[in-house]
Amino acid sequence: MLWCRFPLVLLTEQKPWCRVGVLFGLFFLFSFFFFSSHVCGRNISYFYNKRSEDELSMQGLKLFEGDIILPLERNALRNSSYRWKFPIPYILADSLDLNAKGVILQAFEMFRLKSCVDFKPYEGEPTYLKFEKLDGCWSSVGDLQSGQTVSIGERCDYKAIVEHELLHALGFYHEQSRTDRDDYVQIWWDEIIEGMIFLDDLNTPYDYESVLHYGPYSFNINSNVPSITTKIPEFNEIIGQRLDFSRIDLLKLNRMYNCTSSLTFLDQCSFEYINICGMVQSRQDGARWDHTLGKPGDEDHTLVGSCAGYFMHLDTKSGHAGQSALLESRILYPRKKEKCLQFFYRLNGSPQDKLVIWVKKDDGTGNVRRMEKLHTITADGEHHWKLASIPFSVQHKFRYGFQGIRGDPAKSAGGIAIDDTSLTETNCPTNVWHIRNFTSLFNSTSKGDYVTSPVFYSSEGYAFALQLYPHGRSSSPYTNYMGITFHLCSSPNDGLLEWPAGHRQVVLSVLDQDPDVIHRMSLSLSFTTDPNQLVYGKNDTLQWDKPSITGNFSSSCNCYISPGVGWNTFLTHRELHWKKFLKNDGLFIFADFEGRTMCSRSALPKAAGKGTREKKSCLVQRAAGQAGIPLSRPKQRDRACPSSVTATFQMAVFILPHVRCPKMNFLDSFEGVI
Ligand SMILES: [Zn+2]
Numbered sequence: 001m002l003w004c005r006f007p008l009v010l011l012t013e014q015k016p017w018c019r020v021g022v023l024f025g026l027f028f029l030f031s032f033f034f035f036s037s038h039v040c041g042r043n044i045s046y047f048y049n050k051r052s053e054d055e056l057s058m059q060g061l062k063l064f065e066g067d068i069i070l071p072l073e074r075n076a077l078r079n080s081s082y083r084w085k086f087p088i089p090y091i092l093a094d095s096l097d098l099n100a101k102g103v104i105l106q107a108f109e110m111f112r113l114k115s116c117v118d119f120k121p122y123e124g125e126p127t128y129l130k131f132e133k134l135d136g137c138w139s140s141v142g143d144l145q146s147g148q149t150v151s152i153g154e155r156c157d158y159k160a161i162v163e164h165e166l167l168h169a170l171g172f173y174h175e176q177s178r179t180d181r182d183d184y185v186q187i188w189w190d191e192i193i194e195g196m197i198f199l200d201d202l203n204t205p206y207d208y209e210s211v212l213h214y215g216p217y218s219f220n221i222n223s224n225v226p227s228i229t230t231k232i233p234e235f236n237e238i239i240g241q242r243l244d245f246s247r248i249d250l251l252k253l254n255r256m257y258n259c260t261s262s263l264t265f266l267d268q269c270s271f272e273y274i275n276i277c278g279m280v281q282s283r284q285d286g287a288r289w290d291h292t293l294g295k296p297g298d299e300d301h302t303l304v305g306s307c308a309g310y311f312m313h314l315d316t317k318s319g320h321a322g323q324s325a326l327l328e329s330r331i332l333y334p335r336k337k338e339k340c341l342q343f344f345y346r347l348n349g350s351p352q353d354k355l356v357i358w359v360k361k362d363d364g365t366g367n368v369r370r371m372e373k374l375h376t377i378t379a380d381g382e383h384h385w386k387l388a389s390i391p392f393s394v395q396h397k398f399r400y401g402f403q404g405i406r407g408d409p410a411k412s413a414g415g416i417a418i419d420d421t422s423l424t425e426t427n428c429p430t431n432v433w434h435i436r437n438f439t440s441l442f443n444s445t446s447k448g449d450y451v452t453s454p455v456f457y458s459s460e461g462y463a464f465a466l467q468l469y470p471h472g473r474s475s476s477p478y479t480n481y482m483g484i485t486f487h488l489c490s491s492p493n494d495g496l497l498e499w500p501a502g503h504r505q506v507v508l509s510v511l512d513q514d515p516d517v518i519h520r521m522s523l524s525l526s527f528t529t530d531p532n533q534l535v536y537g538k539n540d541t542l543q544w545d546k547p548s549i550t551g552n553f554s555s556s557c558n559c560y561i562s563p564g565v566g567w568n569t570f571l572t573h574r575e576l577h578w579k580k581f582l583k584n585d586g587l588f589i590f591a592d593f594e595g596r597t598m599c600s601r602s603a604l605p606k607a608a609g610k611g612t613r614e615k616k617s618c619l620v621q622r623a624a625g626q627a628g629i630p631l632s633r634p635k636q637r638d639r640a641c642p643s644s645v646t647a648t649f650q651m652a653v654f655i656l657p658h659v660r661c662p663k664m665n666f667l668d669s670f671e672g673v674i
Pocket residue numbers: 055067068164168174
């Protein structure tokens with residue numbers, strides 16, 4: 001109202017002294033606003049650096065809502081000139097941490113799997129995204145058509161944060177900036193620092209689950225007073241999630257860019273419908289897969305626990321030994337070479353029962369009939385649904401198939417079941433930790449207790465294991481969080497491997513078991529091993545040296561286990577039940593430890609009119625001897641977490657593993673094997 005009245009008085013007041021007074025008043029008012037915004041700007045910058053999530057203000061940059069550089073025209077969402085053409089050229093700057101480079105590439109894969117958004121190394125195009133490690137995580141909105149920066153700064157190297165910033169770059173603002181947001185959330189203006197704008201919603205419902213929604217404590221003045229609360233209270237614990245895109249994030253993204261298909265998704269089936277997704281059965285096999293409705297004690301995997309759903313089943317307690325049934329996909333047309341077939345299975349018949357996975361390729365004449373066996377699973381008699389991840393390569397049209405083989409019907413009391421299949425053109429997880437009967441594990445343990453995974457092997461031959469703390473480590477300041485640690489293990493390979501095992505990326509993921517692979521919101525966290533890092537509390541031992549030097553002997557694996565590194569804030573107990581992380585009371589954790597060199601060649605822009613120069617960007621450099629990385633005497637890193645930050649982050653959004661402390665504080669180096 002003040003803004004309306006002053007010009008009105010100025011125009012309508014007849015007395016000169018009054019006009020002078022009004023002009024003086026206006027001058028004073030403008031001065032006040034200018035001064036206060038300047039002061040506020042510094043305060044905001046300090047505040048974001050100290051207390052916000054992935055939203056940092058950078059000196060010299062005016063960031064809207066903490067992580068957005070506004071375009072000159074604010075309705076970038078509606079103006080198609082701000083939209084990108086695909087693939088989007090990208091540059092990974094040298095300033096980026098190795099882990100950040102890997103995480104950015106992971107985020108690209110998520111876009112390719114769930115939309116038509118694609119990326120390519122920069123080759124001199126006029127517009128591009130340059131990823132740099134600057135102050136905080138931020139991005140411009142839309143394609144500015146002149147090349148622009150996306151900052152992946154300290155504590156920003158998480159898949160969901162990169163997805164968040166890329167959604168800004170693709171033209172999206174925060175979810176709570178929608179025109180209708182007041183119907184769904186209460187913004188406590190007294191508790192917030194800066195205003196917001198209102199934007200188009202692309203005709204989608206308000207999305208509490210958006211990866212672009214802020215958490216309840218974003219931009220708050222008081223660390224324990226929320227600035228945003230939801231009108232439906234249950235969503236107070238949901239807003240601010242940083243797992244992955246929500247369904248509506250993807251709906252909006254695909255609407256804005258008219259995506260009609262994914263780039264790397266090929267097929268999936270939950271077998272809920274009688275057409276079984278176009279899969280076909282061979283008629284001459286003597287046996288047949290049945291489209292089977294689950295029942296209590298024999299549930300399907302898709303809808304288990306809620307109501308009965310369907311799965312495919314081959315009864316192996318009838319018929320004759322050796323009879324088989326083949327269930328084949330429709331003909332599929334690949335875009336890329338690598339494939340990952342994932343499905344859930346259960347073999348509870350005779351020990352001789354087998355499930356064989358085939359791929360049927362083009363034989364060179366246009367006919368898809370050249371069979372190639374990919375994998376054989378033998379019966380184990382267990383009643384749990386298990387997960388299979390089978391990588392394979394094929395470049396031309398093909399089918400994949402499931403062959404169930406009856407072993408010994410006289411000894412079978414069950415059969416072979418498959419459900420929730422998916423085929424993507426992505427890398428398969430190499431190590432899968434299936435934790436069964438999780439509820440009983442959870443209820444029988446307390447803080448400090450842990451369970452250890454089997455020993456896994458990386459593609460280079462490093463042995464490693466994980467330890468999961470269902471209620472957190474004893475020393476963890478957090479409650480209602482699971483903790484996890486990564487440990488190297490000794491193995492016969494150790495004499496052949498490089499030590500310390502630095503510059504390798506550890507990627508830990510918890511699988512959201514939603515049958516729809518595109519809408520899974522799996523958690524994925526990663527870090528890169530530093531060859532100079534010391535074992536906590538030991539000034540003469542390198543963290544990633546041989547486990548026989550750094551660790552203690554464990555009879556459980558008959559090996560030495562190194563001290564662990566991991567997260568106190570791995571997964572909240574609330575998250576565990578929000579998405580389908582737990583299904584059939586089983587939790588699946590994927591663990592990768594890879595030192596593969598992931599290089600991409602990019603042409604870096606030179607000064608205007610002078611063309612480009614080529615740059616090679618690598619995720620992982622080779623170890624010391626090969627890459628010349630000096631093994632200097634390392635220094636102990638400062639592990640202290642400023643108390644004010646800790647307090648804020650402890651109170652902060654439950655889902656954000658990246659918000660609670662500076663990086664090395666939540667990526668803790670733990671002392672010894674507990
Ligand atoms: Zn943002």
